[in-house]
Amino acid sequence: MDQPILHHYDLSPFGEKVRLAFGHKGLAWRSVETPIWPPRPDTVPLTAGYRRSPVLQIGADVYCDTLLILRELERRYPEPTLYPGGQAGLAAVLSWWADTTTFIAAASIATSIIGDGVPPEFIEDRIAFMRHDFSKAASLRDLGLNRQRVAAQMTHLANMLRDGRPFLLGDAVSAADLSAYHPLWFVRTHAGAEADRLLPFDPAILAWMERVAALGHGTRSPLGADEALAIARAAEPVVLEGVDLDDPSGLKAGDAVAIRSDDANDPIHGILVTADRDEIVIRHESERVGLAHVHFPRFGYSAVPREAASSQAEAA
Ligand SMILES: N[C@@H](CCC(=O)N[C@@H](CS)C(=O)NCC(=O)O)C(=O)O
Known part of the structure; x- marks a missing residue:
């Protein structure tokens, strides 16, 4: 194949x-x-x-x-499956929710910190394509808004993990985990220690992120x-x-x-x-x-x- x-x-x-x-x-x-x-x-x-x-x-x-x-x-x-326990529909819908509610807000929190290093060509391209301004000035202006958006999403994640389950749908990882993880990965990778000040990365979320990161990337x-x-x-x-x-x-x-x-x-x-x-x-x-x-x-x-x-x- x-x-x-x-x-x-x-x-x-x-x-x-x-x-x-x-x-x-x-x-x-x-x-x-x-x-x-x-x-x-x-x-x-x-x-x-x-x-x-x-x-x-x-x-x-x-x-x-x-x-x-x-x-x-x-x-x-x-x-191994990405849609465990016959929950393919739930995993897909939860993925869509996570992908669409947090990506831009989380990326903007990162650019409020590292925005000075972002090339102007990138900023202009994304304004034209996504109608979103990732410049440091615009990201700082909207920081309060974006922190609230991502924190609201993280509250749902924390609630899902509260009973001690390792992954969002239970014992096994699913597509939903990967979708909920990637915007938080981006903000934590780029905002560094600031990310923990700006967003509610509680211990359950951090432990879950470690489990998802441990999946690795296969053989590239x-x-x-x-x-x-x-x-x-x-x-x-x-x-x-x-x-x-x-x-x-x-x-x-x-x-x-x-x-x-x-x-x-x-x-x-x-x-x-x-x-x-x-x-x-x-x-x-x-x-x-x-x-x-x-x-x-x-x-x-x-x-x-x-x-x-x-x-x-x-x-x-
Ligand atoms: N719904 C799409 C969203 C993909 C997306 O927005 N990707 C970003 C990069 S992370 C993007 O394409 N940005 C504009 C670009 O790279 O041209 C998917 O799930 O693949």
Whole structure:
């Protein structure tokens, strides 16, 4: 089986979530380091326009969004599970809650401390892409707000851990732990001792963080971006079934589509290959890769006809 290839950068909290999933499953994987802000000329040929990080490549199949990346790792490498005790739905929903409520607030707490060292290009890029200002001045201005946001989330974590369970859903680690962990990992790594002053890192949370960190990152070996693209070029995407007739999108295989993400405006385009309950897959061709299949989770992403997407964008 092709080795998983992660396109990511080390600073990325969502990248840490996937690295820990590799650790939990004891996987050997290849690491392609991407720039922290675009242009990313060696990633774009794989992703059909999706710009976020990380992205998982397996042969000529490319998985976008950590929600789907973890699910795909689970499908290919079921043991040990990331969705223990038949709680896949709960783990996924809890993951989404943790990912979406704390990432920006926690990162801003870190930039209120280390913001002077953040390159202006990064700050400008994220203002344009995320409508969020990570400059030190803006992060300091909003520090009280962001401390409250993250502390409120940490209260829920502390409540979940209060009965002495080692992980959020019980005895076994789950995807929910990785999602709740990565923003706190980021703020603690970068804010250092200040993090403990600014946020309620109580002993139960710290002990839980140590358990999650102990999962490690599996066996990582570096891979050049050119080599990763060559691997995709030499591979065939996994063959998939078409689109159900009663799919909620109303679309069918072969339609030209745009993928809409609920919280970003990436211009993602391709030809619909399949759409099932869990994922939408589009075909994407580029000179350096040839044919790739780009996969998106259904939760948070929708496929719309390409023409409708273009006319809506023009009207906006
Ligand atoms: N919902 C996405 C969020 C990923 C995300 O926002 N990642 C950050 C980096 S940690 C990002 O893409 N920032 C903008 C960029 O790197 O271009 C996921 O779960 O993968």
